[in-house]
Amino acid sequence: MLLLKGKEKSELLKEKYRELRTQHFGDEKKFVAVLFFGKSNPSQVYVNLKKKYAKEIWFNCLIFGQWEVWFEKEYPDLVDFQKREYSDKNEVIELVKILNNDERCVWIICQLPLTEELKPYQIEICNAITPLKDMDWLWDKLQEWAFEWKIEFLPATPQAVISLWNAYNLWDFEWKIISVIWQSDIVWRPISRYLQLKWAKIHTFDIRNTPEEIMDQTKKSDVIISCTWALHLINNRFVNEEKNQILIDVGYGFLDGKSTGDVDFEKVKDKVYAISPVPGWVGPMTVASLFGNIFTIWWQKDIIEDLAEN
Numbered sequence: 001m002l003l004l005k006g007k008e009k010s011e012l013l014k015e016k017y018r019e020l021r022t023q024h025f026g027d028e029k030k031f032v033a034v035l036f037f038g039k040s041n042p043s044q045v046y047v048n049l050k051k052k053y054a055k056e057i058w059f060n061c062l063i064f065g066q067w068e069v070w071f072e073k074e075y076p077d078l079v080d081f082q083k084r085e086y087s088d089k090n091e092v093i094e095l096v097k098i099l100n101n102d103e104r105c106v107w108i109i110c111q112l113p114l115t116e117e118l119k120p121y122q123i124e125i126c127n128a129i130t131p132l133k134d135m136d137w138l139w140d141k142l143q144e145w146a147f148e149w150k151i152e153f154l155p156a157t158p159q160a161v162i163s164l165w166n167a168y169n170l171w172d173f174e175w176k177i178i179s180v181i182w183q184s185d186i187v188w189r190p191i192s193r194y195l196q197l198k199w200a201k202i203h204t205f206d207i208r209n210t211p212e213e214i215m216d217q218t219k220k221s222d223v224i225i226s227c228t229w230a231l232h233l234i235n236n237r238f239v240n241e242e243k244n245q246i247l248i249d250v251g252y253g254f255l256d257g258k259s260t261g262d263v264d265f266e267k268v269k270d271k272v273y274a275i276s277p278v279p280g281w282v283g284p285m286t287v288a289s290l291f292g293n294i295f296t297i298w299w300q301k302d303i304i305e306d307l308a309e310n
Helices: 006-025 041-056 076-082 089-100 119-127 140-147 156-167 185-197 211-218 282-299 301-309
Strands: 031-035 060-064 105-110 177-182 201-206 223-227 246-249 253-255 258-260
Touching: 006 041, 006 156, 006 282, 031 041, 031 089, 041 060, 041 253, 041 282, 060 076, 089 105, 089 119, 105 282, 140 185, 140 301, 156 185, 156 246, 156 282, 177 185, 177 211, 185 201, 185 223, 201 211, 282 301
Parallel strands: 031 060, 031 105, 177 201, 177 223, 223 246
Antiparallel strands: 253 258
16 A cells, blocks of 8 residues: 655655745745634634744744734834735735735635634635735635636645645546545545546546545546545445555544545545545645745736736
């Protein structure tokens, strides 16, 4: 059984990103802005990973909504905004507009899920972020342009799956049968479209399908990609007996105090050809892909500005 470890592969990208950061931004005090409201433990894990990765490729990381002030001297004008709690939609959009116009800010992360007070306004908040700073693929038009191939862009999680796949030189996707089990459009739509362009045969299911409906197809699949955050949804009943399948687990959460994913790792690890463990791949590779998107957007900024104006 081959373990697909994202941490090791993500480390290899850091030197490349440091070079690109120096090449494009020099010694300017550029920062990444994280809008993080509420107290979600899984979200806190991802925010911590982003802070750490930003520092290691020489970007500052400012957190808004958690009363964290680590760069008071560098950005004194933003301290008051960092100390707010943001339970009101208008306050959040005001903050987004300020960051949109701040040349020091290269990326605005709206950490999901939002709090219950802000969830009804998620689309409005996400669409307030300028596409030039939306590395998370949250802006509707950015998704539309990518699907129409007007720009080259994949959101971080699908890009992480593809990057991990390529890093291990796994099979060509052509004519492979792939099951994608999903809950979020941001994950399944772009990855399904990418795989279809590679001539894969895609079967998609959402969290509302019954386990029986899903496992009937996954047993026939070469690859299973699960991105539901329904912990331990996938177990030995979902795989075949040939030990020739690849299982990509994009879920994340906590069960009995331990971090885990969609896949019940212990029940399937000896029944597949390759598997991505959680924790160990999805967090590091997704974070690395997010920061890579800073440069993907930067290289296409003239195209994106033209599209936004029309």
